[in-house]
Amino acid sequence: MSGVNGGAASADLTRKTAAELASLLAAREVSAVEVAKAHLDRIAAVDGDVHAFLHVSDAALITAAAIDSARGDGEELGPLAGVPVAIKDVLTTKDAPTTAGSRILEGWVPPYDATTVARLRAAHLVPLGKTNMDEFAMGSSTEHSAYGPTRNPWDLDRIPGGSGGGSAAAVAAFEAPIALGSDTGGSIRQPGAVTGTVGVKPTYGGVSRYGAIALASSLDQVGPVSRTVLDAALLHDVVGGHDPKDSTSLTDVWPSFAEAAREGALAESLKGVRVGVVRELDSDGFQAGVKQRFHETLALLTEAGAEIVEVSAPHFEYAVAAYYVILPAEASSNLAKFDSVRFGLRVTPPGGGTVEQVMAASREAGFGAEVKRRVILGTYALSAGYYDAYYGSAQKVRTLIQRDFADAFAQADVLVSPSAPTTAFRIGEKVNDPLAMYLNDVTTIPANLAGVPGMTLPMGLAPEDGLPTGFQLMAPAREDARLYRIGATLERLIGERQGTILDAAPALG
Amino acid sequence: MSEITPDTVRHLAELARIGLSDEEIERLTGELGAIVDSVAKVAEVATPEVPATSHPIPLANVFRPDVPGETLTTDEALAGAPEAAEGRFVVSAILGEEQ
Numbered sequence: 318m319s320g321v322n323g324g325a326a327s328a329d330l331t332r333k334t335a336a337e338l339a340s341l342l343a344a345r346e347v348s349a350v351e352v353a354k355a356h357l358d359r360i361a362a363v364d365g366d367v368h369a370f371l372h373v374s375d376a377a378l379i380t381a382a383a384i385d386s387a388r389g390d391g392e393e394l395g396p397l398a399g400v401p402v403a404i405k406d407v408l409t410t411k412d413a414p415t416t417a418g419s420r421i422l423e424g425w426v427p428p429y430d431a432t433t434v435a436r437l438r439a440a441h442l443v444p445l446g447k448t449n450m451d452e453f454a455m456g457s458s459t460e461h462s463a464y465g466p467t468r469n470p471w472d473l474d475r476i477p478g479g480s481g482g483g484s485a486a487a488v489a490a491f492e493a494p495i496a497l498g499s500d501t502g503g504s505i506r507q508p509g510a511v512t513g514t515v516g517v518k519p520t521y522g523g524v525s526r527y528g529a530i531a532l533a534s535s536l537d538q539v540g541p542v543s544r545t546v547l548d549a550a551l552l553h554d555v556v557g558g559h560d561p562k563d564s565t566s567l568t569d570v571w572p573s574f575a576e577a578a579r580e581g582a583l584a585e586s587l588k589g590v591r592v593g594v595v596r597e598l599d600s601d602g603f604q605a606g607v608k609q610r611f612h613e614t615l616a617l618l619t620e621a622g623a624e625i626v627e628v629s630a631p632h633f634e635y636a637v638a639a640y641y642v643i644l645p646a647e648a649s650s651n652l653a654k655f656d657s658v659r660f661g662l663r664v665t666p667p668g669g670g671t672v673e674q675v676m677a678a679s680r681e682a683g684f685g686a687e688v689k690r691r692v693i694l695g696t697y698a699l700s701a702g703y704y705d706a707y708y709g710s711a712q713k714v715r716t717l718i719q720r721d722f723a724d725a726f727a728q729a730d731v732l733v734s735p736s737a738p739t740t741a742f743r744i745g746e747k748v749n750d751p752l753a754m755y756l757n758d759v760t761t762i763p764a765n766l767a768g769v770p771g772m773t774l775p776m777g778l779a780p781e782d783g784l785p786t787g788f789q790l791m792a793p794a795r796e797d798a799r800l801y802r803i804g805a806t807l808e809r810l811i812g813e814r815q816g817t818i819l820d821a822a823p824a825l826g
Numbered sequence: 827m828s829e830i831t832p833d834t835v836r837h838l839a840e841l842a843r844i845g846l847s848d849e850e851i852e853r854l855t856g857e858l859g860a861i862v863d864s865v866a867k868v869a870e871v872a873t874p875e876v877p878a879t880s881h882p883i884p885l886a887n888v889f890r891p892d893v894p895g896e897t898l899t900t901d902e903a904l905a906g907a908p909e910a911a912e913g914r915f916v917v918s919a920i921l922g923e924e925q
Binding site: 425426427428429520521522535536561564565567632635638639641642649653656657658659660661662663665669670671672673674675676677678680681684686689690692693694696697700706707709710711712713714715716717719751752755765766767768769794 | 830834835838839840841842843844845846850854857858860861862864865866867868869870871872873876877878879880881882883885888890898902903905906907908909915917918919920921
């Protein structure tokens with residue numbers, strides 16, 4: 318592979334996983350500059366169609382050259398040194414604009430890096446740029462970005478999921494091997510499902526949120542996006558762990574997730590593993606092809622020796638309702654910081670105005686329709702006279718959902734479901750129907766409400782439309798390693814049956 | 827049915843400091859009414875004996891030693907401000923004419 322200079326060889330580098338690139342880089346068979354260049358070329362070739370990126374870094378080649386030079390000097394580098402990574406635009410980067418998909422932050426360059434971004438840099442990864450998202454992570458389709466939608470690499474007329482459609486599409490389109498996302502109600506897992514990629518929402522508190530622009534603080538979690546379970550684990554190892562700058566960050570000492578994934582990939586069988594199928598998340602209302610692939614995957618697990626048990630989580634049917642009370646309530650408070658004083662857009666009404674009138678005019682101009690909708694809904698849910706009926710009740714539902722998880726995990730080591738009820742829908746299909754859009758998250762929201770980790774991995778294409786479907790695994794809080802171990806075994810079983818799913822995606826470019 | 831009226835939306839928008847056009851108020855009145863009706867089902871199972879959960883993994887009183895650390899410089903803190911002068915953020919009048 319040495320002396321790669323574009324063309325076919327360069328395309329080869331973009332098809333490699335992060336783990337493969339890391340090996341080639343460590344063996345000095347390729348340089349970080351060559352790897353970065355191959356991905357920047359790919360972005361230049363396909364991102365006009367996909368629009369996964371809001372900003373492409375002009376420092377990537379310089380960063381890569383510095384890593385090559387450090388390697389040449391014999392410096393000790395991290396296991397992913399020289400591997401390119403895309404960053405969801407919800408994470409602050411001090412060398413690049415950070416907008417969270419909102420007009421109100423257009424052009425803002427933060428004065429500090431998110432802890433996860435600082436850890437990428439310290440581990441010598443190469444940031445390629447910032448990825449598109451629904452404004453302030455509010456959405457399931459990336460159509461609510463103020464900068465235009467991202468398109469699904471499998472079908473450019475369809476959504477890539479949301480809110481992290483940019484990170485998932487970048488990885489699915491081979492523009493980046495790995496990316497960071499954030500998941501408040503499914504924003505890593507649902508895009509993973511509809512783009513045929515892998516995504517993990519870690520245990521709440523497992524990854525620092527310092528510098529992650531907050532949507533709903535009791536739900537938000539930063540996590541990895543990738544094409545393989547091992548790559549997600551490698552990235553999780555880099556960014557995870559306690560951060561004193563995030564007071565909700567857990568002080569646990571975490572095991573190596575990459576080691577768990579490697580063990581899982583080698584496991585002979587799943588004997589002794591109890592897999593719980595959540596009855597309420599195996600709905601007849603889901604798309605037929607999604608259900609079909611889900612049940613085929615359960616059969617694979619059985620063949621591999623796992624014991625399938627049916628579990629019931631009776632309060633999951635209240636999860637979407639509780640989520641759409643808690644999220645807007647917390648968002649209305651978190652988004653109060655966009656006041657046109659310290660950063661972001663300022664719009665002064667004609668003839669001037671008081672600071673409050675300036676705030677109202679700035680937020681009117683700077684926020685999109687979905688953000689206005691949710692902030693006003695949250696303001697309602699928290700207002701005197703309604704607090705107990707809505708927010709108070711939603712917090713009780715949260716307790717009931719946690720109890721459902723506890724009961725289910727008493728009977729099963731992991732819980733499973735389809736990651737999303739349907740394959741990717743068409744751009745424009747649901748954008749004007751907020752309630753229909755909210756129901757996309759029915760499978761992913763329970764994990765956020767309870768703080769437990771969840772993973773999606775591709776389980777094949779739906780026969781009726783040829784689009785990817787995702788299989789969700791959930792583990793008890795703090796048992797992220799279990800997801801990587803069992804997920805890697807399952808990924809191998811699915812691969813043995815039907816090959817690599819992304820190989821079937823259109824070439825683009 | 828919910829009690830969301832155009833006046834409710836107008837009042838909430840004032841509380842949230844978001845200017846809205848009459849058209850937006852009309853659209854939001856219908857949308858919020860439908861959403862509120864749909865989420866009201868949380869009350870069905872929220873009986874008095876169920877305790878509330880505010881955070882998925884309870885943490886209380888997270889302390890750190892009170893020692894000086896790195897902070898932003900004044901210039902860094904002001905770099906993104908729409909308007910700054912003399913090391914401070916500039917805002918428009920904080921009091922209306924009637925005050």
